[in-house]
Amino acid sequence: MRRERENLFYLLEPLLERVERPSRYLNHEWGAVEEQDGPFHVCIMYPDVYDVGLPNLGIAILYDELNRQDGISCERAYLPWIDMAGFMRERSIPLLSLESSSPVASFDLVGFTLAHELVCTNIVEALDLAGITLRADEREEDEPIVIAGGPSAWNCEPVAPMFDAVLLGDGEGAITNMAQCVREAREEGVSRREIWRRLSLLPGVYVPALYDVVVDETSTRWGYCVPKEGSGAPACVTKHCIASLQKTEPVAQRIVPYLTVVQDRLTVEILRGCARGCRFCQAGMTYRPVRERPKEQIVEAVGRGLETSGYDECCLSSLSTTDHSECASILHELYGQLSERGVRISIPSQRLDSYGVEMATSARSSRRAGLTFAPEAGSQRLRDVINKNVTDENMEAAARNAFANGYRRMKLYFMMGLPTETDEDLKGISHMAEHVADIGREVCGKRAKVTVGISVAVFVPKCHTPFQWEGQLPLEETHRRQRVMLHAATDRAVRIAYHDAETSLVEGALSKMGRTGFDLVLAAWRRGCRFDAWTDQFSFERWADAAADIGLDLENIACERFDLDARLPWDHTSPGVSKGFLQREWRRAMEGVTTADCTMTQCTGCGVCPALGVANELAGERA
Amino acid sequence: MSNDAGACRLRVRYVKEGRLAHLGHLEVMGTVLRSVRRAELPFEVSEGFAKRMRIQFSQALPVGASSVAEYYDLLMPVRLDAQEALDRLKAATPTLLAPQEARVLPRRMPALEAWANRALWDVDILGEDVTPDAVRDGIEAALQKGTLEFMRGTKPRTLDLTSTLVSYELEAISGGADDDGGRGVHTRGVHLGLDTRVTERGSLRPAVLINAVLGRAPNRVCRLSQWHEERDGSLTSPMSVG
Numbered sequence: 001m002r003r004e005r006e007n008l009f010y011l012l013e014p015l016l017e018r019v020e021r022p023s024r025y026l027n028h029e030w031g032a033v034e035e036q037d038g039p040f041h042v043c044i045m046y047p048d049v050y051d052v053g054l055p056n057l058g059i060a061i062l063y064d065e066l067n068r069q070d071g072i073s074c075e076r077a078y079l080p081w082i083d084m085a086g087f088m089r090e091r092s093i094p095l096l097s098l099e100s101s102s103p104v105a106s107f108d109l110v111g112f113t114l115a116h117e118l119v120c121t122n123i124v125e126a127l128d129l130a131g132i133t134l135r136a137d138e139r140e141e142d143e144p145i146v147i148a149g150g151p152s153a154w155n156c157e158p159v160a161p162m163f164d165a166v167l168l169g170d171g172e173g174a175i176t177n178m179a180q181c182v183r184e185a186r187e188e189g190v191s192r193r194e195i196w197r198r199l200s201l202l203p204g205v206y207v208p209a210l211y212d213v214v215v216d217e218t219s220t221r222w223g224y225c226v227p228k229e230g231s232g233a234p235a236c237v238t239k240h241c242i243a244s245l246q247k248t249e250p251v252a253q254r255i256v257p258y259l260t261v262v263q264d265r266l267t268v269e270i271l272r273g274c275a276r277g278c279r280f281c282q283a284g285m286t287y288r289p290v291r292e293r294p295k296e297q298i299v300e301a302v303g304r305g306l307e308t309s310g311y312d313e314c315c316l317s318s319l320s321t322t323d324h325s326e327c328a329s330i331l332h333e334l335y336g337q338l339s340e341r342g343v344r345i346s347i348p349s350q351r352l353d354s355y356g357v358e359m360a361t362s363a364r365s366s367r368r369a370g371l372t373f374a375p376e377a378g379s380q381r382l383r384d385v386i387n388k389n390v391t392d393e394n395m396e397a398a399a400r401n402a403f404a405n406g407y408r409r410m411k412l413y414f415m416m417g418l419p420t421e422t423d424e425d426l427k428g429i430s431h432m433a434e435h436v437a438d439i440g441r442e443v444c445g446k447r448a449k450v451t452v453g454i455s456v457a458v459f460v461p462k463c464h465t466p467f468q469w470e471g472q473l474p475l476e477e478t479h480r481r482q483r484v485m486l487h488a489a490t491d492r493a494v495r496i497a498y499h500d501a502e503t504s505l506v507e508g509a510l511s512k513m514g515r516t517g518f519d520l521v522l523a524a525w526r527r528g529c530r531f532d533a534w535t536d537q538f539s540f541e542r543w544a545d546a547a548a549d550i551g552l553d554l555e556n557i558a559c560e561r562f563d564l565d566a567r568l569p570w571d572h573t574s575p576g577v578s579k580g581f582l583q584r585e586w587r588r589a590m591e592g593v594t595t596a597d598c599t600m601t602q603c604t605g606c607g608v609c610p611a612l613g614v615a616n617e618l619a620g621e622r623a
Numbered sequence: 624m625s626n627d628a629g630a631c632r633l634r635v636r637y638v639k640e641g642r643l644a645h646l647g648h649l650e651v652m653g654t655v656l657r658s659v660r661r662a663e664l665p666f667e668v669s670e671g672f673a674k675r676m677r678i679q680f681s682q683a684l685p686v687g688a689s690s691v692a693e694y695y696d697l698l699m700p701v702r703l704d705a706q707e708a709l710d711r712l713k714a715a716t717p718t719l720l721a722p723q724e725a726r727v728l729p730r731r732m733p734a735l736e737a738w739a740n741r742a743l744w745d746v747d748i749l750g751e752d753v754t755p756d757a758v759r760d761g762i763e764a765a766l767q768k769g770t771l772e773f774m775r776g777t778k779p780r781t782l783d784l785t786s787t788l789v790s791y792e793l794e795a796i797s798g799g800a801d802d803d804g805g806r807g808v809h810t811r812g813v814h815l816g817l818d819t820r821v822t823e824r825g826s827l828r829p830a831v832l833i834n835a836v837l838g839r840a841p842n843r844v845c846r847l848s849q850w851h852e853e854r855d856g857s858l859t860s861p862m863s864v865g
């Protein structure tokens with residue numbers, strides 16, 4: 001049943017002095033939209049605590065767009081931390097929105113951000129706290145329409161049963177279309193089923209309840225999805241894609257939190273998409289084509305954004321900021337304008353060559369924080385397999401340049417468990433780190449305290465990538481390989497950190513298993529799993545027990561390889577990159593043949609541009 | 624820079640009210656810093672690689688406490704009209720932290736935090752069984768002892784009460800308020816006025832005192848004013864200095 005819209009802050013207020021970080025629940029931040037007149041009310045929810053969710057740019061973009069629409073108001077909600085959630089359950093206080101403190105279950109439309117696989121139990125937790133029926137197909141007619149979108153919407157099957165609709169691709173424009181569609185349908189008083197049908201006709205919108213899962217000899221054991229007969233839903237939902245970033249508002253982020261959040265700064269998205277073609281990278285495949293904002297727009301936006309927010313730091317964000325064809329000149333201009341006001345410009349990732357270091361240096365990122373690079377693999381052979389087009393010479397030049405520019409700390413990101421990986425590749429990681437440390441001592445002198453931190457993640461095969469058919473390493477093998485790497489590292493300036501193999505295994509299982517995954521998610525939540533992305537909250541034991549509850553084994557799921565021509569659980573959704581391209585890329589990987597970046601050379605035939613009627617949009621020549 | 628003829632400090636009194644009483648000191652400072660930038664006031668930045676705004680705050684207000692007398696000094700490279708600065712700050716600050724007064728003062732002055740060493744507090748302790756006598760007995764017993772023992776986090780602490788508690792006043796609160804919307808808010812209890820002093824060895828937080836003498840938290844704590852105590856015991860207000 002739809003709950004009444006009413007301000008329930010007075011129920012929360014007495015709890016504030018009893019919980020950690022009460023400012024998570026205060027709202028009324030600078031820049032928040034206080035007038036929430038509706039009459040159509042949308043609530044966008046990030047399924048983690050406020051401090052993690054607030055900096056999310058996707059939410060900021062949708063919030064800004066929806067609140068500009070006539071007759072539509074948009075609020076935010078986050079998941080209360082465990083202490084607050086406990087008090088709320090004890091006192092039957094439902095999950096509330098931030099701006100008006102209304103029950104989330106009173107909204108017309110509730111949207112979730114699918115930030116990564118591990119938020120799945122938090123979504124169940126949020127719906128449960130809100131008092132919204134978990135499964136879309138069991139929801140009462142007047143309950144909110146619950147939708148989702150975001151980077152992890154690809155293979156959303158393990159959470160799909162909770163959503164009336166899932167948006168694939170860019171949210172701009174699409175979110176308004178969805179809201180308008182639901183609004184009109186509600187005004188007409190049509191059924192939920194009819195709302196599904198209408199939503200399924202919008203570009204990029206996937207309505208899970210209109211599909212059946214079929215398992216047969218052409219598929220993996222997780223089956224594939226086909227539209228229900230007579231549903232009118234498309235056999236394959238292709239993502240919604242905006243042709244140009246230039247036409248979107250560059251300063252989407254307007255809310256300035258009181259709480260110190262994870263990324264406490266202004267973010268301006270300077271380009272979307274990355275065509276470097278790393279074969280493990282889901283974002284690289286699903287955010288194509290590359291769309292750059294022009295320099296003037298970026299410079300204007302940074303100045304305006306800083307003025308209205310009062311931030312003293314601005315991050316120029318994207319998947320590969322230093323690839324922007326005008327990055328160096330943008331940094332130069334911004335630095336000239338802003339340094340007197342004590343403003344820092346940061347860039348999230350550096351290119352692994354001396355050019356990248358130059359840009360980091362001109363961004364005046366803190367020397368103390370050090371520089372971060374991602375060679376991903378420890379040997380040229382394996383880097384060719386994954387199509388990480390950097391050479392040992394690039395790494396060497398970057399390191400030399402960084403140390404010469406005053407940096408003393410270097411952080412290197414790697415992955416282990418990549419297809420075709422051998423012990424030699426792993427030892428290569430340690431040797432590469434030691435070599436970088438040697439360069440540091442050579443450039444800075446023996447007495448300088450040079451450190452090289454390496455962080456090694458476990459490779460998780462993701463859908464819609466050339467490695468989607470691969471299996472993950474079994475736990476024991478992961479641990480063995482970690483030891484191989486550790487033993488190879490003797491230099492005391494090198495510090496090795498691993499990602500937790502168990503967490504990666506859960507992520508891997510969820511990335512493979514299609515809609516059956518929902519049974520696992522539910523079983524895990526029932527066993528108390530939530531906030532699984534928090535290392536102090538994650539319990540592998542609970543996840544393993546949950547899998548056993550439904551007769552499955554996590555390792556068995558995550559480590560399975562799929563046939564190259566099998567129908568996959570996510571084949572009914574498409575980011576525009578063709579399956580043929582991914583298969584070709586897989587074959588090239590096995591042969592160790594690299595594929596160039598289409599923004600630097602020519603089209604490599606991924607299929608996105610013809611499929612979506614778009615093209616790479618560059619602001620200048622890329623170097 | 625700081626030696627320039629126009630260099631000065633802008634002293635601002637602001638409030639911390641309503642739900643924003645739950646903000647911690649760092650959160651308040653962060654918000655003020657951003658308000659100053661939004662107001663586009665001129666400010667000095669520190670030397671060195673990490674350039675930071677030069678601003679000084681009065682003593683941290685505990686989380687949960689509200690106030691009508693918080694202060695900061697913004698070091699400015701050029702003089703600006705105080706009223707104009709105040710107007711611009713008001714427009715750029717959340718209402719519940721709104722600046723109330725501003726004065727331009729000389730550049731060189733003692734730092735606010737150590738200088739404003741006296742404060743008046745307003746404390747409400749609600750409950751049917753809370754009486755002025757009970758609170759008085761508790762405070763007097765603590766004064767007799769001379770020190771207050773309490774826990775900060777997991778660490779035991781001792782505070783000299785005779786030097787940090789200057790005086791107090793008690794008043795009964797008795798019902799009458801029907802405006803609680805039927806939410807069952809207590810309307811009986813005690814209203815406590817505290818005059819406290821910051822010494823080298825510590826400062827008295829009202830909630831710590833109440834917790835020590837009554838074993839419970841107060842319902843409302845509000846800082847009413849801050850002063851500087853001169854050697855002769857006379858008091859100077861931050862806004863009437865100089």
Ligand code: SF4
Pocket residue numbers: 275288289290598599602603604605606607608609610615616
């Ligand atoms: S279709 Fe060609 S040009 Fe377009 S993103 Fe794919 S590889 Fe690049």
